[in-house]
Amino acid sequence: MPFTLRGDDACQPTTPTPIPNPYWVAFSPAVAHLIKIEIGEDGLPKNGDWLEVLAGNQLEVGSVDFSTPISTAYSGHQFGVWAGQLGDGRAILLGDINDLEIQLKGAGKTLYSRMGDGRAVLRSSIREFLCSEAMHALGIPTSRALAVVGSKQAIRRETLETAAVCSRTAPSFIRIGHFEHFASTQNIARLKELADLLIARFYPECTIDPDPYLSLFKAISARNAKLVAQWQSVGFCHGVLNSDNISALGLTIDYGPFGFLDQFEIDHICNHSDQGGRYAYHRQPQVMHWNMACLASAMLPLLELDHSSEESQSLLRTAMEDFPLVYAKEWQHLFRSKLGLQLEREDDIQLIERLLQAMHDSKIDYTNFFRSLSRIKKDTLPSDILQRNDFIDRQNIDHWFTNYINRLQSEIISDDSRRDLMNRINPKYILRNHLAQSAIEKAQQDDFSEVTTLFKILSNPFDEQEGFEAYSHPPPLMMQKIAVSCSS
Template identity: 40%
Template sequence: MNAPHPQAETIFPFDHSYAALPERFYARLSPTAVTEPRLIRLNDSLARDLGLDSRALKTPAGVEMLAGNRIAEGSTPIAMAYAGHQFGTFVPQLGDGRAILLGEIVAPDGTRYDIQLKGSGRTPFSRGGDGRAWIGPVLREYIVSEAMHALGLPTTRALSAVKTGDQIMREAPLPGAILTRVAKSHIRVGTFEYFAARRDEEALKALTDYAIARHYPQAEDTANPYRAFLDAVVEAQARLVARWMHVGFIHGVMNTDNTSISGETIDYGPCAFMDTYHPGKVFSSIDHMGRYAYANQPRIAYWNLSRLAQAMLPLLGEVEEKAVAAAQGAIDAFPDLYETAWLEGMRAKLGLATSREEDRKLAYDLFAAIAAAETDFTLTFRTLSSLGRKQGDGDDALRGLLGEKNALDEWLSRWRTRLGHESASEDERKSLMRSVNPAFIPRNHRVEEAIAAAMSDDYTPFERLLQVLSDPYSDQPENGEYASPPKPEEVVERTFCGT
């Protein structure tokens, strides 16, 4: 096995703003070479958006770069340092234990993105792990992150998946793989906690100045840029988590080291989309107490942001009382920001373009009704999108979905009364609802089906699932089975990190 070595081709036009920060922010190292890299999939559309040459990335030299066997010209690989609260317990040093940031590129639209290999070998932050990933978590992140993008939610994305030719030891030998992840940055709440725990105010200031310049430059022109930055992160997280709730997404591990300050969804481990709706739904095999259950996600986001505010206290004011007041003021805005974003999205899901006082109760009562009916989250909203304003107009489709546990009759009457206050035409309202209530989500059993086939080098289910999920708001009658909930024997109750 050859060690990674520089090579001359300029496939990635790398820049390195984060690596220009002080060296205590990261460790410099190269990925660990793999035995026989083979491209599973390259995301051609994302490559085009980034201004990259897909043909060059698919060449043997390009695949070697995506596997970490060759270092692209201009790359300065680093593993980033950070800390984090994991299930509420603070760990002062985590960092990229199986990921290496190759560098940054500036896309044609001017946006700066990180290019990171995930599963690329040991780093100083591996804590005894092998730094590798097997094919299951790699394909899961590829599928779910690209589905999130198609749904219109802020997310990291997958540029490629490469099979390594190596066996990874977990509960059994498993085929190894590497994901190339693209993000607006990999700065986390835990990155701030890392320097705060060390009382390294110089590094904390440098990090925050960098994050402001990269993500929230509008904060620079305010009276207190650090408070303005914290306000912006709080708002971004409020809107992000509200949008998770709108599509029934459960992150699974909302630790502070998995909370991006850019407002993107990051670190798809034991994540899942709900089939049958239940507010306490948990999929993660390690979340034994339901800390990160569906309905808890807003509360946990608030808790995580409180940790960010606490870490930033030295920057928020020279007098402790004023710094604490500034921090508290920023995080106390979260509940209202979240509720506003959640209700705004729920109005759209219910076909409401205007605002009325009863809308919040109407939305909450719908969730209570579908919980009582034990019905499918996604199909309920998609079916509701086709109902007319008159009683009985399309109701049979909804009743067929709910079966005998129909708890929606009274609610439907109230909803139709509320629609009477809207000026939009029936077609306009249905179009609005269909644009925010997807027909297709990455259902857990379909993801597992794709992974199981890939274990035998059959990527047909993986490719077909990606194709269906790329257009989630269209009916796609030829792919109707992908909209269906799992059969009882197909239900996935637990998902895994894969570390």
């Protein structure tokens, strides 16, 4: 069942606002399968009423009745500053099917829209659809995207654009901001209901702990620590890591001004609106840890039900210390795997960090370089490695390759087996901004073929996909600095 804390300002009935003349822009048969939608030979739902439902134009399809759609309130910190009450300003939760909640983003105003129009535009909806499914294919926990439905309805942003509705699914869209909302309003009864709901549905292991709420905090923190390590490993920048955008299940949610690294710049900022670089690539782990401190503060009243205030604060402070340890362990595991290393050695961290620094200094393409490492064999000479020519400091990178090959020689696994393993963790294809922009520009001219092509490629990011190699190339010079902002 979806988030069900009805009866106060936290959860309000919300009817979607219809859009005129909806049409399919993108559709994910894989997600449709999860919620038991029958698909026709054209790859779209057999029941045409799904188009109207996912546009927000009707609430019934076949035997499925979404008669009680809702939107929820949450609060949070934005760019490190308390923003007070926020909420689902343009997201409406239809209900759930097969234990997956279905949410429409851009389906009209809600009680929490504030000054917004409740709509989303085609541009941002396509980006969210493609990235949600790309992240899933990369093996990273994420909300999923079912479809994008478009309309010619005009929407004003910086310029006039057209409307779209992105339907997305997740086991739950509960976020840190829901905890912060109840804590800030001192509604401890609702705060407890929220925590109990999460424990019952998603964290049953917490029930056997004598301190279930402390155990819940640790579990949420650990999931998000591992999540951000996975982001770092594929070069993903979220862009808006406000506390209200952090999932209580450790999922990647709220795709806005995100971006994948092209050239490796450790301080890369993907969000044009983030002028201070708070959410830069290298700061994501630190900011996620900060968001867990926001969660700890919000959950403090729950621990105080069984402990003194001083003891509760001490328990949470100690629990906060787990985050960097969990993150570091996951990060080290992932980057060892990216280098094809199965044995653990203490000097591996130095090997990884020296490589990343060299890549940063020379602005090396992140995805393509790691993908190419699988071709190196234990008997390869550094002077024969073509990638060395891309580095500014040739002597430094030759020294690194010498150390790397020596390290490979200490591994038992064969070159062929290592190559196969590395090519399962180092993708060939990512959602580069220039590819998304090309698909968007065609879609704005009613040509959705590039969205479909890109979706299919990104659904299999580790495969070679002969004939589509151009989609793995770095962006041309004129498209290297595409600006992406919070506008959507």
